[in-house]
Amino acid sequence: MNEFPPEEATAAPTPPPGPFEDWQRLDPKAVVASTALVVAPMFPIVAIMAVSDDGSTRTLTTAGVLLGVVVLTLVGSWLRWYFTRFRVTAERFELREGNISRSFRSIPRERVRSVDLTAPVVHRLLGISVVKIGTGQKAGSEGELKLDAISTARAEELRRLLLRPRAGTTPESATPPVADSAEETGTELARMRPTWYLYSTLTASLLLFTWAAVGSALSTLSDVFRALWAADTATDWLSDTASSVWTHAPLWAVVVAAVVTVLVGGLLGALAFSVEMWWGFRLTREGDATLRVRRGLLTTRAVSLERRRLRGVELAEPMLLRLAGGSRLTAVATGLEHGETSGRSDNKALLPPAPRGVAGRIGALVLERPGTLEDGAPLRAHPRVALRRRLSRVLLPALLLASGLAVAAHQSEVVPWWSWLVPLGTAPPAVVLAWDAYRNLGHGHRDEYLVTRYGTGVKRTVLLQREGIIGxxxxxxxxxxxxxLLTVSATTAAGNGYYSVRDAEAEQGLSFAESCVPGLLSPFLEKNSEFTSESVDSLDGTSHERAKKRTDHP
Amino acid sequence: MIDVGGTEGGVRLRAPRHRVARRAVLWWSCQAASRVVVLLAAVGFGAWWSPFPNRALVIALIVLGVLGIGYVTVMPWWRYRVHRWETTESAVYTAAGWLSREWRVAPMSRIQTVDTARGPLQRALGLSSVTVTTASAAGPLTIDGLERDVAADLAERLTRTTQATPGDAT
Incomplete structure (x- = not known):
């Protein structure tokens, strides 16, 4: 291991060439930041206790315990800081960490797919950022190296160093100071518009998320209160008022008031949440190689994406957002977390929920295509049988349930006679949804991109680079x-791992796949008239020999 | 090789050239039988412990038994008809399934790893599975029930071919 650099090296205004060549420490302020994260929630507890202090020893004990926790955290994060070192050599990024179980990880710099900077509030106040270096490996934590945290300026420097297309292998050529100033500005592709907050407020997942957050916050609070017996009188008063309102107001008023409260609260919460998420959003292109998304009010996030890792884009329109004419734009790229496994989609977002036209235009800009994503030949619709499948999928269960209920109502007195009408009542909206699902099905080409569209709850349009299809x-x-019919899925290293054209007419689907990647599927296709598929060798040994021969001598 | 020349219509997937080992039928039968036995045991246990003599459970047991026998006898042979594989100089092609079918194609140039796996039952029967992975999280091709030597040879050959072709489009 090399000697550690003197402190002046990090504080110097002009870093020497190859600034991360020697082993580096994290910023000492990270110790403060991670301790503050633990300490911050304690303040309200201590405050409440101080206010409701009855001079008992309980207060003292609790304070002592809390102090112990603070000290432990401080020591723990200091140890973490002390044992963590990283460096960037000409070839590799290396990270040593851990005091009890030591770990050393070394990844080739060419494997670095993304470098993301996150700064929660405390980090921002201290001027430091968390750096996450993604390598595109499948397994969640395995594929990601995290530096928590280094000063924001150095984080920027590190990001630029790691994401720069490697001109040469010597550190000198890897850090030309001219490029830095040019990249600082970048070309702006999009920036936040105030009206877009309304679209992101509409996104239903945000609503749910807000309520989950509020719920958990409330339950935490009530736990705190209950633990301290501090709010007995308050809860008594609350429940008294609530019960008096409950008994005196008409039922409908209470229900309406509750619904309005929930809706307004949810909307306000979602609005606040989306402002926090998307405040100061900017999408820029730095040089030719990198796309960059910066956003966040309290916690700032900066996600970088190399152009060559970008395999396409996805337009997603959840139902509410679609009704308002909005759409989300996300990147289909390698090295970003996989949507299905992580559920965390915010690091692949290229744009906040925005008007569909804007999303299409920015999507085209990102892919360096003229016009918008909608340009080009209309997508090929799928055969009517696909509609029948969707209709029967929603109608058959409803019919079965209705007839079952009708029989039950006929047999017994308990089941009311009108019960079979209920499942039938769900049929009209179900038919509308089925029709919508069918109408959204489509596939086609846009130059070097495969396009597939599907879904009704969330309508998705995916443009996938045909070069990125690996099977x-x-x-x-x-x-x-x-x-x-059949379902044709293009597998890819990017995004979900595969993108499907659902319920395509069999021959159309196959020739579509063949035209997307010419030559890959054609050896395994045959004309319908020629019936050669049964020419299968029955003895495995001989067939194996033949396979070998065919491979060796094409 | 048949050249479809990008013609619209009149095209379909042909079956891959090679069947898996015939003993794979036995392997699938064993798997199916164990599944059916577990299910029947669970239902039978329920019927036995049921506090009142339950005719419905007994009928369910009989129906399940008949279906199970059908499953054990039909499914493996059906699978044997469907499961096939093929390699060309440029791609690996597999077909699998019985009621639902799935065909997978991976180009040689995009293959990342080639693994062979042998469970205890497969080892007893002298069978092997070969799994070919690409950079896609969704794209592994698995060929089950290969003759052991065939599998080893196939894996070796694929490894050699893929080492010669760089790049995996990640």
Missing amino acids: WRISQSPLQRLAG
Whole structure:
């Protein structure tokens, strides 16, 4: 291990060439930041206790325990700081950490796919940032190296160093100071508009998220109160008032008031949340190589994405947002977390929920295409059988349930006679949804991109670079076989791992796949008239020999 | 090789050239039988412990038994008809499933790893599975029930071919 650099090296205004060549420490202020995270929630507790102090020893004991926790945290994060070192050599990024179980991780710099900077409030006050270095490996924590935290200026420097296309392998050539000033500005592709907050407020997931957050916050608070017996009188008063209102006001008023409170509270919460998420949003292109998203009011986030890792974009329109004419734009890229496994989609967002036209235009800009994503030939619609499948999928269960209930009502007195009308009542909206799901199905080409569109709850349009397709997965259920349909999925290293064209007409789907990546599927296709598929070798040994021969001598 | 020349319509997937080992039928049968036995045991246990003599459970047991026998006898042979594999100089191609079918294609140039796996039952039967992964989280191709030597040879050959072709489009 090399000697550690003297402190002046980090504080010097002009860093020497190859600024991360020697082993580096994290910023000492990280110790303060992580301790503050633990200490901050204690203040209200201590405050409440101080106010409701009855001179008992309980207050003292609790204070002592809390102090102990603070000291432990301080020591723990100091140890973490003390044992964590990182460096960037000409070839690799290396990270040593851990005091009890020591770990050393070394990744080639060419494997670095993304460098993201996050600064929660405390970090921002201290001028430091958390750096996450993504390598695009599948397993969540394995693929990500985290530096918590280094000074924001150095984090910027590190990001630029790691994401720069490697011109040469010597550290001198890897840090030309001219490029830094040029990249500082970047080309702005989009910036936040105030009206967009309304769109993000509409996103239903945000509403739910807000309520989950409020709920958990309330339950935490009530736990605190209950633990301290500090609010007995308050709760008594509250429940008294509530019960008097409950008994004196008409029921409908109470219900309406509750609903209005929930809705308004949810909307305000979602608005606040989306402002926090998207405040100061900017999408910029730095040089030719990198896209950059910066946003956040309290916690700032800066996500970088190399152009060559970008395999396409996805327009997602959740139902509420779609009704308002809005859409979300996300990146389909390698090295970002996978949507299905993580559920955390915020680091692949290219744009806040915004008007569909804007999303289409910015999407085209990101992919360096003229016009908007909607330009080009209309997508090919899927056969009517696909509609029948969707209709029967929603109607058959409703019909079965209705007939079951009708029989039950006929047999017994308990089931009311009108009960079979209830599942039938769900049929009209279900038909509308099925029709919508069918109408949204489509696939086609836009130059070098495969386009697929599907979904009704969330309508998704995916543009996937055809070069990024690394295989096909074609599936057919028995019902699809009867209907002459199949589902064609293009597998890719980016995004979800695969993108499907659902319920395509069999021949169209296959020739579509073949036209997307010419030559990959064609050896395994045959004309319908030629019936050669049964020319299968029955003996495995001989077939194996032949396979070998074919591979060796094409 | 058949050249479809990008013609619209009249095209379909042909079956891959090679079947898996015939003993794979036995392997699938064992798996199916164990599944059915567990299910029947669970239902039978319920019927036995049921506080009142329950005719419905007994009928369910009989129906499940009949279905189970059908499953154990039909499914493996059906699978044997469907499961096939093939390699060309440029791609690996597999077909799998029985009621629902799935075909997978991966180009040689995008293959990352080639693994062979042998469970205890497969080892007893002298069978092997070969799994071919690409950079996609969704794209592994698995060929189950290969003759052991065939599997080893296939894995070796694929590894050699993929080492020669760099780049995996990540």
